[in-house]
Amino acid sequence: MHDSSSAPLPKLTPRSADSHKGDYGRVLIIGGSRGMAGAPALAGKAALRSGAGLVTLAVPRSIQSTVASFEPSYMTLGQGEAGDTAIPVSCFSDLHELTQSMTAVAVGPGLSTVSRTPELVQRLYNEVVAPMIIDADGLNALAKHAQCLKGPGGPRILTPHPGEFQRLAGQLCAGETAARAQQAGKLCRRDSSGQTIVVLKGYQTIVTDGQQYTVNQTGNPGMATGGTGDCLTGILSALVAQGLSTWEAARLGAHVHGLAGDLAAAQLGQVALIASDLIDYLPAAYELLSHLPS
Numbered sequence: 001m002h003d004s005s006s007a008p009l010p011k012l013t014p015r016s017a018d019s020h021k022g023d024y025g026r027v028l029i030i031g032g033s034r035g036m037a038g039a040p041a042l043a044g045k046a047a048l049r050s051g052a053g054l055v056t057l058a059v060p061r062s063i064q065s066t067v068a069s070f071e072p073s074y075m076t077l078g079q080g081e082a083g084d085t086a087i088p089v090s091c092f093s094d095l096h097e098l099t100q101s102m103t104a105v106a107v108g109p110g111l112s113t114v115s116r117t118p119e120l121v122q123r124l125y126n127e128v129v130a131p132m133i134i135d136a137d138g139l140n141a142l143a144k145h146a147q148c149l150k151g152p153g154g155p156r157i158l159t160p161h162p163g164e165f166q167r168l169a170g171q172l173c174a175g176e177t178a179a180r181a182q183q184a185g186k187l188c189r190r191d192s193s194g195q196t197i198v199v200l201k202g203y204q205t206i207v208t209d210g211q212q213y214t215v216n217q218t219g220n221p222g223m224a225t226g227g228t229g230d231c232l233t234g235i236l237s238a239l240v241a242q243g244l245s246t247w248e249a250a251r252l253g254a255h256v257h258g259l260a261g262d263l264a265a266a267q268l269g270q271v272a273l274i275a276s277d278l279i280d281y282l283p284a285a286y287e288l289l290s291h292l293p294s
Helices: 038-049 061-070 089-099 117-127 137-144 146-150 162-169 177-188 228-241 246-268 275-280 282-290
Strands: 026-030 054-060 075-079 104-107 132-134 156-158 196-200 206-208 212-215
Touching: 026 038, 026 089, 026 228, 038 054, 038 061, 038 228, 038 275, 038 282, 054 061, 054 089, 061 075, 075 089, 089 117, 104 117, 104 228, 117 132, 117 137, 117 146, 132 137, 132 228, 137 146, 137 162, 156 246, 162 177, 177 196, 177 206, 177 212, 196 246, 206 246, 228 246, 228 275, 246 275, 246 282, 275 282
Parallel strands: 026 054, 026 104, 054 075, 104 132, 132 156, 156 196
Antiparallel strands: 196 206, 206 212
């Protein structure tokens, strides 16, 4: 693998004056469980702030009203029965059909791994054709069905932190940057079709497709707080939905995620930073990026 960190960052296409919301993609976020309503909400709000035209959250019916209350600009779809604590595997067919009208799908924020949820994730991973971003409990579910990494149904971005990476790869995450990049690249190459990107989060986040890698230089320790990974999932989903390839979206998404965190920390301090602050600073981050030379 070679280091592509010096390559220019990808850029979104400038918006046409006569464009409409359908031009900027449809994002579906599948997640949430009882006690974890905030995770899909953060992902949904980050997707909206990252330019997605339409965002829909598929969440357990038991928490739908709570999730909907966080933000009026996304849509929610209740799944399962009112007493379900998580999305049941019986919802697979309806979810699969729904993905066919989406330009990007995210699976995992707040999903939980109770009952047969890992089976639901595995089927979505292997059968959904749309580009998919997998995070949090989506990754933990895949770790229980690691063989499915060999056969994704379409382009995939995996976003593990070191602990999730260890469960997926079956080995401790290396401390040295180049070694972590090689580990992440090896995980990508389990997919012989070459459709898998890994974003290995942490200090100097690694982005790799198994053939090349970049080392992200934005971000700060204040982002080590619950919910920031959900924000990254939303960012990546929106960038893919707007037409970037998964490789381009992963590179730009990791950068803008860290940049928003840096802008937030500069104003609020690292200790006080919370995930919703990061979303608040996404507009400023995108504005800064828009002025970078091509």
